[in-house]
Structures are given as structure tokens and as C-alpha cells.
Amino acid sequence: MPESVRQHYELYPYPDYPLFASVRRSDTYANNLDALWALFNGELPPPESRRILIAGCGSFAPYPFALANPATSIVALDLSRKSLNRARLHCLLHGISGVDFVPGDLCDPDLAPGPFGMIDAYGVLHHLADPGEGLRALAARLGEGGILRIMVYSHYARREEDSIRRALKLLKVREPEQVRRMVAKSGKESRLRGFFESSGEVASRSGLADALLHPQVTSYRIDAFLDLIAASGLTPLRFAHRGALPEPEREIARIRSLEQEKRAPGNFVLYLGRDTKGPCQREGGFRLNPCLAPALAPWRLGTLRIPGRLGHENAALDGAGRRFLRRFRNPVPAASLAPDELAKAGSYADRLFLMRSRG
Structure with a gap:
């Protein structure tokens, strides 16, 4: 390094x-x-x-x-x-x-x-x-x-900030304050100002440095x-x-x-x-991801919003969704679920809300 x-x-x-x-x-x-x-x-x-x-x-x-x-x-x-x-x-x-x-x-x-x-x-x-x-x-x-x-x-996601970072390096700009002064003096249609107005990362000093002043x-x-x-x-x-x-x-x-x-x-x-065994497809059962248990307590009312992961955008959990997931606080055999329940549980497992295992 x-x-x-x-x-x-x-x-x-x-x-x-x-x-x-x-x-x-x-x-x-x-x-x-x-x-x-x-x-x-x-x-x-x-x-x-x-x-x-x-x-x-x-x-x-x-x-x-x-x-x-x-x-x-x-x-x-x-x-x-x-x-x-x-x-x-x-x-x-x-x-x-x-x-x-x-x-x-x-x-x-x-x-x-x-x-x-x-x-x-x-x-x-x-x-x-x-x-x-x-x-x-x-x-x-x-x-x-x-x-x-x-x-x-x-x-292609980094193309604009990489271009700006290379230009700042050639200009020997090394501190966030120097960059902010350049932005203040730049025209309304400049690429540098446009990047600052569209990027939330540059709001903090460390975020700006990580985006535009990183040496490697x-x-x-x-x-x-x-x-x-x-x-x-x-x-x-x-x-x-x-x-x-x-x-x-x-x-x-x-x-x-x-x-x-x-x-x-x-x-x-x-x-x-490394040598993973692959997901459980048919046998075994489901249980609740332990991180979600406190948020699914019966006394917590209303919808529950959980940020998306694994490429998914998660819809807010309504009362029916929360009641369904509460059933899995203890392991539930896949064989005990109706076909529509099995498909629903599988979808939740794909999102990591539930864990499906053979044992």
C-alpha cells in the first residue's frame, strides 16, 4: 500500500x-x-x-x-x-x-x-x-x-469525477479548501460546479477529498x-x-x-x-433474520421501511408482511407451508429477510 x-x-x-x-x-x-x-x-x-x-x-x-x-x-x-x-x-x-x-x-x-x-x-x-x-x-x-x-x-460511473481528479492533480491542488475556492470562482455551466451540485459526497471535507483528491x-x-x-x-x-x-x-x-x-x-x-455449497432449494426450513426481530415486535405499528440490498429495492412492509415474517421467529419447515406461502418465503429469503437452511 x-x-x-x-x-x-x-x-x-x-x-x-x-x-x-x-x-x-x-x-x-x-x-x-x-x-x-x-x-x-x-x-x-x-x-x-x-x-x-x-x-x-x-x-x-x-x-x-x-x-x-x-x-x-x-x-x-x-x-x-x-x-x-x-x-x-x-x-x-x-x-x-x-x-x-x-x-x-x-x-x-x-x-x-x-x-x-x-x-x-x-x-x-x-x-x-x-x-x-x-x-x-x-x-x-x-x-x-x-x-x-x-x-x-x-x-463509466466514475468518468466525470476521475476526469476532474486528474485535472486537479495536474494543477497540484491538494486540499479541499482549494477545490471549494475553485468552485466558487467557476461559471454556472462549468463541469466542476455541475459535479458539485450533483454529488452529495462532496458536502463533507473527507468526502470531497476521497472523491477528488485521492492519490491512488x-x-x-x-x-x-x-x-x-x-x-x-x-x-x-x-x-x-x-x-x-x-x-x-x-x-x-x-x-x-x-x-x-x-x-x-x-x-x-x-x-x-470459496467452495460455497449453493442455496437450499427444496428441503429444510426458514427462520427470521435476527436483525429484523426487534423491528417486527407486535407493538410496533405502521409500515416498516428496510433499505434495499443485493440489488433489490424493498417495498415497505405493511401489517400483513410483518405478521407473515413474525411466523418465522422460530424455524418453520418448508414442507409445512402452502405453495403461495413457500413462494413468498423464498422471495423474502432471497432478500435476506429470512434464512433458508437444510438443517
Whole structure:
């Protein structure tokens, strides 16, 4: 990892959320290890797989991951001590303990040794000097049946800000305040002003620095991204950016079609696996994702809005939907469900609201 990247995050810990910003546990449901393991392995994880690594954790991610997995061992790894200190403080202020914070480079095999049942590297690989080395280092830590989530920048989603970032680098602009002064002096129709008016990320100092002043950035077209994955030895399981099709092959074809028009579905979010067993199709039963249990309490009235994950836009849960999901607080055999109930439960399992497992 270049020293310039470490220095960047020492100056601009990212993301810059307020320390007292809280998250509802129901909103962390897609970070739950049991739900993800059941989706891709058709069973709940064995004890030896109940370990999570957040690689490049930044200043916030350990909090929602620990909230989603209170009984799971979590290691938070980041090369910036300032980001780790802020992440640790955020956890402490919200009563979260048990996270192991480790400073250092994810490419160092002696740091945070595996195996892990889940690794999260969201928005990390594209900031490495050698993303392939980083991905291989993470793959080496992943246990059998393990799941790795990555997000990398898409070339066509990032085209405007990459162009601005390169121009600022040529002009030797290094501080957010310099950029803001340039925006203030720019014309109403300028590309720089247009980007600022359309991007929520630049509202904060660290967000602006991450978008436009980062010293190391790689953006990917889909085929270059697939080459990166192929060299890791891991298997694509499912794209999870907004609007993604559930089958990787179909989504890859859709992205290639978009790229022919110089468009993208946004940045690429993808789950990878090592020797995963595949989902449970017919046998077994369903149980509720534990993160959703508090939000489904009978005394909580009205609709429940749950953010979309795995490419889905989730409709608000009305009273009927909440009553249906409450039935699965304890395991319910698939064989006991009527055909329409089975289809409904399967749809909820696909969204991680329910967990379907063979056992």
C-alpha cells in the first residue's frame, strides 16, 4: 500500500459520519453472517466460520457489522490509525465491544490471519497500487464456504469525477479548501460546479477529498474486473449493486450492453465465494433474520421501511408482511407451508429477510 494512501486517510478519515450517528439494527440485516451464509451455502455457518474481517474498515463500518453480528468475532483492519481510532470511539459511544482493531496493510499476510467466514472489502481494492495482490491476499484468508464482498469503481460511473481528479492533480491542488475556492470562482455551466451540485459526497471535507483528491484510484470496465476476479481463484456468487440481476452471467451480459453505450449500473458490488455449497432449494426450513426481530415486535405499528440490498429495492412492509415474517421467529419447515406461502418465503429469503437452511 503506498504511503501516500495512508497519509491521505490520516488527514481525511472516511466516512466522516458524526460520532453520535446511530444505525437501527434492522438496517444492518444484509451484514448478518448467518443470513449471507445461508443464502450462499444453504445452511448456517459452523462455529469455526463465525469470524468476520473488515479489510480497509475506515472510520465507521465496524459499528454496523458488530450491531448485525453481536456474537461473532470481528477483526477491523485499516492502515490508518486515525480511522481506526475514530471507528473504535464510534463503537464505544454506542455500547459496542468485542471488535479487534488492527492497524496495517491488508496485503501483509501476518496481519489478521484467517480463516474467516466472511470478509468485507467495500471500496478498498481500487485504492491499492496492485488490486490483484490485495484480492489474492484476502482470498487466502477466506475459509471453505466463505464469502467476500467487494466494491470497486466502475469506469463509466466514475468518468466525470476521475476526469476532474486528474485535472486537479495536474494543477497540484491538494486540499479541499482549494477545490471549494475553485468552485466558487467557476461559471454556472462549468463541469466542476455541475459535479458539485450533483454529488452529495462532496458536502463533507473527507468526502470531497476521497472523491477528488485521492492519490491512488483505479476504475474498472466489466471485463477488466472479471480478469481481476479470475486471478483470485474465487467464484462470483452475486452482484449486489442497485438493479443487479441475481444470476452473475446475466448481470455481466447486461453490464456489457450498458458499457457499449458508455453507461454503467453504478459502481460494481459483488459477492465472491470459496467452495460455497449453493442455496437450499427444496428441503429444510426458514427462520427470521435476527436483525429484523426487534423491528417486527407486535407493538410496533405502521409500515416498516428496510433499505434495499443485493440489488433489490424493498417495498415497505405493511401489517400483513410483518405478521407473515413474525411466523418465522422460530424455524418453520418448508414442507409445512402452502405453495403461495413457500413462494413468498423464498422471495423474502432471497432478500435476506429470512434464512433458508437444510438443517
